[in-house]
Each structure stands twice: as C-alpha cells, then as structure tokens.
Amino acid sequence: MEELRLSNWLPTTNKEVKIRGWDALDVILFSGDAYVDHPSFGPAVIGRILESYGLRVAIVPQPNVNDNLQDFVKLGAPKLFFGVTGGCMDPMVSNYNANKRKRKKDAYTPNGDIGFRPDYATTVYSNILKEKWPDIPVLIGGIEASLRRVTHYDYWSDKLMPSILVSSKADMLVYGMGEQPLREIVRLLQKGVPFHSINTIKQTVLLIENEEDIPKNKNWEDVEIASHDDCLNDKKTFASNFKVIEQESNKLYARRIFQKVGNKTLMINPPYPTMTEEEIDASFELPYTRLPHPKYNKRGPIPAYEMIKFSINIHRGCFGGCSFCTISAHQGKFIASRSQESVLREVDTIANMPDFKGYLSDIGGPSANMYKMKGKVQEICDKCVAPSCISPVICSNLDTSHKPLTQLYQAVDNHPKVKKSFIGSGIRHDMLVPEFNKNADAKELDDYTEEVMTKHVSGRLKVAPEHTSDPVLKLMRKPSFKYFHKFKERFDKINNSKKLKLQLIPYFISNHPACEAEDMADLAAETKDMGFQLEQVQGFTPTPMTVATVIYYSGYHPYTLEKVKTPKTQKEKDEQHRFFFWYRHENRAWIKNTLNKLGRTDLLKVLLPENDKWRKNKPGKTKNTFNDAVPFNQRKNKAKFRSKKKRR
Template sequence: MRIRRLSDWLPTTNKEVKLRGWDELDVILFSGDAYVDHPSFGPAVIGRILESYGLRVAIVPQPNVNDNLQDFSKLGTPRLFFAITGGCMDPMVSNYTANKKKRDKDAYTPNGDIGFRPDYATSVYSKILKEKFPDVPVLIGGIEASLRRVTHYDYWSDKLLPSILETSKADMLVYGMGEQPLREIVELLQKGVPFSSLRTIKQTAFLVNPDEKTPKNKNWEDVEIASHQACLKDKKTFASNFKIIEQESNKLIARRIFQQIGDKKLVINPPFPTMTENEIDASFDLPYTRLPHPKYNKRGPIPAFEMIKFSINIHRGCFGGCSFCTISAHQGKFIASRSQESVLKEVDKVAQMDDFKGYLSDIGGPSANMYKMKGKIQSICDKCVAPSCISPVICSNLDTSHKPLTELYKAVDAHPKVKKSFIGSGIRHDMLVPEFNKNADPQELDDYTEEVMKNHVSGRLKVAPEHTSDPVLKLMRKPSFTYFHKFKDRFDRLNKKNKLKLQLIPYFISSHPACEPEDMANLAAETKDMGFQLEQVQGFTPTPMTVATVIYYSGYHPYTLKPVKTAKTRQEKLDQHKFFFWYKKENRKWIKDTLTKVGKTDLVKKLLPEDKSWRKNKPGKTKNTFNDTVTSVKESRRKNKGFKKKRRR
C-alpha cells in the first residue's frame, strides 16, 4: 500500500489548506462525526463530491461548541457557502438510548468517546454560523436534516417540532442522498446565480418569508399539507399529513409540498429520479483514502470505521417500506445499484490495504438482497404511489431475480486476495420463499440461499421476521410469520444437504404500535416451540419520518386515521419485553399472573410447563438490548455497512 500524505485527505486546518496552495475555500463542511474518508461515511462523500465539481473544500469534524467557538471561524469565510451535517446517524440516536439515557460510547468518535457531538447538532452548528457569518449561506443535509425536514415528532423532547429549517435558521436543506442536488447547486452558483435564487432545484427545501413570493415551476404539481400550528392543535391532523409526505417522498414523479410554519411557508421540492448506475459508480469511485484522518492516530480507533473497514456497499435504497424504518425516507424506495465492475474495483482497493487478511466483513446494502432489483415496466413504477413494493404482497411488476447478486458474490470471491466474503447486512428472508416471492424462479432462490449459507456466513444466519402476530406484522408492512416457518424449512433442508450445522438467528421487536402483551406472549410461545432461545431483542424507539412514529405520537394510523394502541410508558415497554425472557426465574411469576389474568392459561402451559422441563434446556448468555435504540432498526443492524444509515426505525 502506498504511503499516504496529509494532502490525500480533505483539509481540516489552515495548515492543511496551505499545503494545497489554497488561499481561499469555496465550501467549509461541518460534521458531527469524526472525519473518516470512506464512501460509507456521508460527510466524506459530500466533501469528495464537492471536490469533484472543482471546488476547494475543507471539513471541520466535531467542532467544539463549549469554548470560544474558534472552530467555526478558524478557516475563514467560504466563497460559496457553509455546509452542515449532523453525521451518519441522527445525533439524538447517537447520544441517547431508547430509555433516553446518555450513551457511554459514540461510535463515530475516536475511542468511542462521548461529548464531542451536541444534541441536535445540525441546528446548533447552523445557529452559530448564522450568528458569526450572517451573510454567508448555510446549507444543511444528512440524515438529521433529511428526516426532520417537515413537522415531526421528537421522541427525546417528547414534542412536535417544526421543520429543522426553522430551528436551525439555515438557508436551504438537501434531503436524501446529496450527489444530484449538489451538482445542480454548484453548477448554478458557478454561473453566478445568487444562492437566494436557488428555489427550483429538486430534492431541496427552504422557507419563504411573508414578503417573498413562492417560486413558480410549471412542470410541478403542488400539494399543501396542514400547517405546523394545526398539527400542534390536533394529533389526527398531524397524522393525516404523513400519508402525503411518505407518498410524495417515494414517487418518481412527485408533487412539491407546501406547509405553513407561522408566517413562513415551507417549500419541499420533488426528489430527483433514482441515480443511474453511472452516477452511483462515479460517487463510489472518488479518491477516498478509506481511512480516518491522521489527526486521530493517537486518540484511538473509531468504532464505526472498524466495523465497516473491510466492507463493500453495493446499492442504495430499500423497497420494503417497513413502518418503523427511515431508509426509504432518506435513500428512497427505488434501488440504485453499482455495476459489478465498480464493486470489484473497490474490492481490489480493500485487498491492497496493509492490514487486510483476506476477509470482507460485508457485501451488502440497506437490505442485502435487493441488488439490481427494479420494475420490469418503468411506466408502471412512474405512476406508483405505494410506499412498499413487497407489502402486503410482492408487486407483480418487480423483478426479484437474485441471479445478478449470486454472480456478484462469486466474482468477489474469485479475487486472489479474498479468502471469504461475509454478508453482514440484513437479508430479506421472505423474498427467498417461493410462496411469497411468486415472481422468482424457486431454484434461483435456493441457489442464492445456498450460496449465502455455504460461503458467506460464519456459523449463524441472522434474519428479521420482527414479530409473530399477523395484525402487528401487517402494520409493520412485513409478511405473515408463516413465511418465516417456510424459510426455516428451506434453511433446515439446505443445512442438512450441505452438512453445515448453521444456526438461524431471528430478530424481533417489542412495544411496536398495535402490539399487545398477549402478542408478545404468543411470540415467546411460538418461537419457543420452534426451538429458539432469543438473543437479539429490541424495543421500538420512535424516530422522525416513519409511520410507526406518527402512530406512537398521535395514536392514529396516517393512512386510515383509525386509532391504534401503542405501549408508551416505561413500565408497559418493560412488561412487553419480559416475555422475551420467559426462562428467567425472576420473570416466571409475573408472566404466569399476567397471562392468567387475561385468560391465556394455554400460553402459561407452553411457556412455563409444570414439569419444570424449561430448566433442562437453559439457554446460554442472552443479549438484552432493550436499552439500545432501534430507531430505524434496519439502519442500526446495518452499522457495519455504512452507518448511513440505518433501521433506524
């Protein structure tokens, strides 16, 4: 591996700016994360994208907000604008557990140290910059800005908050993946168009003051949602907004959204079309060092980087549309896949790293097995308003072939320096069941499943059925648990056929909207009957821009406006969680009393048989992650792939 120079990274100090021979910067980017120059880290991607447009870019990672604020002025005034991202995760998710307790580690900071990222980082950074440099435009983006672009419920303050544009005082917001809108912003600025006139760029949002006219665009249709003030007054009104927001976020030909916030008007322009293969390849092919900035060498490893150091992200987007997940709200439901050539080029870069031992930790994406999948007839997708392509059933227009992905795995493994490539991302097991995935060739599904089991897991295959209750699963936009049974049958058959002795590890969530204590008892009983001793169990945590969060706050389903019950108090959540651990002595009496009270004595017999046989098969160590966030549980589980994101359910 070649020796790196300091100038191989984007500059972070005046000294590094001068090393490049620059006397002025075009853009200064502030980030809530430490600077890791890797395509899985959003701040690095934005910096490299701006650099590729010919701009002189510097990055200020984790600026200190507790001193004289010199970090905000040390690099001077940029020629074009300041850019801000709170980091690869919402700062509140980074800083707090599901129980709203301060975390003792920050995965995006050297040594996991805490205290380097403020709560609501994007708003904090933006207000400081607007006070210090009132005439310089501030552009915000990233997961925090993207998911808080409209009136939203904030779990940590237990309040309904307006668009982050209002709280941050920023001039413009880029939502979703930033490559396409940034390209147009930069092109117009370079032509001399004032920043204040950039009002018709797709995938951006801004506020219009009372004395300003709403910009016109004859190519767009408009829709106005209920005002922020109306949402504050009525929870059902707030819920009704979300159906429009979600549908417009996932349409290829979307409407422009208006919302009144006090005397200002929020304008959210429609999104760009899904990135083409050439566009996403170009983003991943930029000259990343794939390493943390040398300034951190003596501060300790950055946990998030260590997890994805030898991983490869092969696509963006997810068409699952799970009610608890924020992926489609940020990355979109349509899949943008890299070419096999681009992926193999990155594999080669990883293979040249000094400490690479031949093992790739993940070849995946938001959902591991959606690579190259898209609509068969594009015109049908153009008109679609469904938030999910696979719920309640798989769309007949969706090409769900796993063959390109199976071929990609084999191509990666053919690299002379790769001993084994793992699939660390979540696999949609339901798409591997012919009874559910009727679009696919059953043999092709078996070929993919067998390839994964034989060559890409180490002892355990983790999947996420999430629940056993059909009503809860329906609200989650997940298929019936029946299909998990069918998948397990196929898994067991292939396990036996190949003499693998692999374990199947299912993930579940407690306290999700519509889930009652009896549902959790049924979950415990059914999984016990299947021989599972649950390890990865998580409690639902509301994060902005999901159906489940809207239900949690308002009590209404945004599509039907019918009431939905949700566990909200700490005790209610803890009670549901206890069912996961039926085998613990301290939970037995409570479970028996609770189920007897509601007439579920049959479940008592299943979970706590009188012959004490449960003692003969004591499970090993079980990981209780109740205090860990699940925000977009998908984004959480995919940390080892990009921290982009993200289930942050």
C-alpha cells in the first residue's frame, strides 16, 4: 500500500481543510465514533459517498459537548447542510449494558476509552448545531436515527418517545443505508433546489406543520397510523402501529406512512429498492484509506477497527426477520450482494497492507450465509409483506443455494497471500439442515458446512439457536430447536470423519418475551443433556424497531394483539439467567428449591443428579458475563470487536 498523506483522509480540522486548498465546505459531518476511514464504518461511507458527488466534505468525530462547544463552530458553516450520526451503534447500546449499567469500554473510541460519546448523541449534536447555526439544515442518519424514526419505546428512560426528529430539531432524517437517498438529495441541491423544498425523496422522514400542504406523489399510496398521543394513551394502540411500520419497511413497493405528532405530521417516505450489485460494489470501492485517522496514533488502538481490520463484508440485509433484531429495520430484508470480482479486489487490497500476516478475520455480513440469495420469481417478492423469508418456514420462492458462497470462499483462499480466511459472522445453521431447508440440495448444504468446518473455523463454530422452547422460538421467528439437534448430528459426523476436534458453541437468550423461568430450566436441562456447559448468556435488551421491544413495553403482540407475558423486573431477569449456570456451586440450592416449587423434579434430576460429573467444577470457575452481554440485535457489529473469549 502506497504511503498515505494526511490529505488522504477527509479533513477533521481547519488545518486539514487548508491542506486540500479549500476555502469553504459543502457538508460537515458529526459522528459519535472516532473517524476510521473504512467501508465497515458508516460515517466514513457517507463521507466518501458525498465526496464522490463532487462535494467538499469534512468530518468532526466525537465532538466535545462538555466545553465551550468549539468543535461545533471551528469549521464554520457548510454551504449545503450538516450531517449527524450517533455512530455505528445506538449510543445507548454503546454506553450501557442490558442492566442499564455503564459500560467500561467503548469499542469505537481509541483505547476503548469511555466518555467521548454522549447519551442520545444524535439529538445532542443536532440541538447544538441548530442553536449555533439556526439557518443551516441538519440531516440526521445512522442506526440511532433510523431505528427512532417513529414513535418508539426507549428502554433506558423507560418512556415512549416520538420520532427523533422532534427531540433533535433536525430538518430531515435518512433511514437505512444512506447511499441512494443522499445521491438524490445532493442532485437536487446542486440544481439549486432549496433544502426545505426537498420532501419527496425515498427513504427520508420529515415533520410537516399541520397547516402545510402534504407533498404529492402520484406513484405512492399512503397509510396513516395512530398518532403519538394515542400511543401514549393506549399501549395496545402503540402495538398495532408496529405491524404497519414493519411491513412497510420491508416491502419493495411500500406505502408512505403518516403519523400525527402534536401539531405536526410525521411523513415517512417509502424505502428505495434494494441496491444493485453495481451500486453496492461502487460503495465498497471508494478511495478509503482503510485506516483510523492519524490523529489517534498516540491515543491507542480503536478496538472495533482492530477486529475488522482484515475482514470483508460481502453483502447487506437479512431475511431472517428475528423479532429481537433490528438488522432488517435498518438494512432491509432483501439481500444486496457484492460481485465476486469486487470482493476479490478488496482481498487484494488487504493482502498488500504492510501488516497483513495472511489471515482474514471474517468473510461475512449480517448473517454469514445469505450471500447472493434472493427470490426465484421477482414478481412474488414484489407483492410480499412477510417480515421474514424463513419463518415459520423457508419460502418456496427463496433461492437458498450456498454454492456461490462456497465458490467465493474458495476463490478468496486461492489468493497467494491468503493463508486462511475465517468466518466470524453468525452462520444460520438452520439453513444448513435439509429437514428445514427442504428446497435446497442436501449435498450442497453439506459441502458448504464441510467447507466452513475444515477451512474457515479455528477450534470453535458458534451458532445461535437462541432458545429451546418452541413457543418462545415461534415468537422469536426462529425454527424449532429440533433443527439444532439435526445440525449437531451433521456437525458431529463431519467433525469425526475429518478428525477436526472442533467445538460447537451455541448461544441463547434469557428474559425474552414469552419466556418464563420453567423455559430456562428446560433450556438448561436439554443443553446439558447434549453435553454443553454454557459459558455466556445474552440478556434481552429492548431496542427500538423490533417486535420483541413492542411486546416488552406494551404487553401485546403487534400482529395478533394478544397479550404476551414478559419478564421485566430485575429479580425475574436474574432468576432466568441463573439457570444458564446450573453448574456453579452458588446456584445449586436455588435451582433445587425453584424446581421443587415448580414441580419439575424431572428437570432437577437432569441438572443436579447425585454423583454428577459437573459437580467437580469449582465455584466461580466459569466467568458469568451476563452483565456485559451486548444486545443480540446489534450482534453483527459487536462480534467484530469482541475478544476471542467473548466474541459473538
């Protein structure tokens, strides 16, 4: 890789602006993350996209909100607009764990230091900018804005909140992946259209004064959901809204959504169609340095960057539709895949980095094995309203061939400088089971599984069945646990025949809606019976824009409006998670007493039988990581920077 100069990064200071010879800026971005110029970091992608449209762009990473606010005025006013994002993760997820306790590390900050990102960062930054520069438009985006675009429940304040446009005072919100709407916004601004007149761009959200005329678009159908005030007054009404929101978010041809918020009207324009291969290739092949800005050289490594430094993202989107996950709400359920040629060009770029040792840490995406998968007959997908393509069963119109992905892995490994490529992203093990994936070629599925196990795993294969209870799994939109048994049979067969000595590591969730203490006891007993001693537990964390969060707050399932019980007190949560650690000495008496009260002596005999080999474990031998568990709905991002021991 050629030696890089400071001007290779987007400027972050006036000095760097002058190095480029600029006397003014078109757009200034503010981000809750440190600036890493890499395609896995959203703020960098947006900056490079805007730059590719001929704009002069600067970025202010992690501006100080505790001093005289100099960071918000040091670059002056941009000609077009300010862009604001809280970062690659919702700031509240970055700052707090499932028990609302402050995290000890921020993976998107040098040295993992905390305190550089405020709570509700998008709102904080936007309000400061509107106060300092009232006449300059503010455009917000990123995952925090995207998931808070409509009335939502905020777990950390335990309140129902209106669209983030209300609290942030921003002029416009871009939801989802920003390349397509930004292209059209910039095109209109460059033609001289005033920012406040831009109101019919897809994938944008605006607040309209009630006396204003509703923008017309003859190509869109409209739907109005219950007002914010009505949601505040009735939890069931709030729940009923979400069915419309989720379905319209995942349609190829969606309706425009309106919602009354006080004396204004929220307008959510329909999303863009899924990015084409050419479009997504172009986004990943912008002139990134692939490095953190040099300003951080003396502050220590950025953990998130260190984990994805030698990884490659091959697609966006996820058609799983899990009820606890926000991926489809942000990236969409339809898969946008890069071409093999584009991926291989990135492999070549990484392979020629001076510190590359021959090992790629991940070739993946939100789910590792959805590359190139799409509907066989596009017209069927065009009319689909289902939030998931694989729940309760795999859609007969879905092409789940793993052959393109297997071939991609093999092509990557053929690179002369690649010694080994790992799959660090989560693999949907259920799609590798012919009994569940009935339309797929069984041999093809086995070929993929064998490819992963023999060439792309280091000691442990981690998958996420999430639970063992069928009622809980149904609500999660996950398949029956029996398919995990089927997958384990195939795993064991390959493991033994190839003499691999790999471990299969399953991940599970506690405290999920519909889950009761008895379900966790069943989970503990069944997994123990399979030979697993679970090491980590994910505590359910409600985050905006998921079915499970709507249920957690309202008590109603948004699709059926039937009541669903959810563990909410700390006592309930702690008791559920204790079943995971049945082998810990301090939990045994409690488990024995609880199961006797439930009349489940059958489970007691499985978990704590006399002369049990597990009793040899000393108290505290296995670390309980419950309090530091990261919400599974942003698992893909967090997986990239966890240590090996904690990786998800």
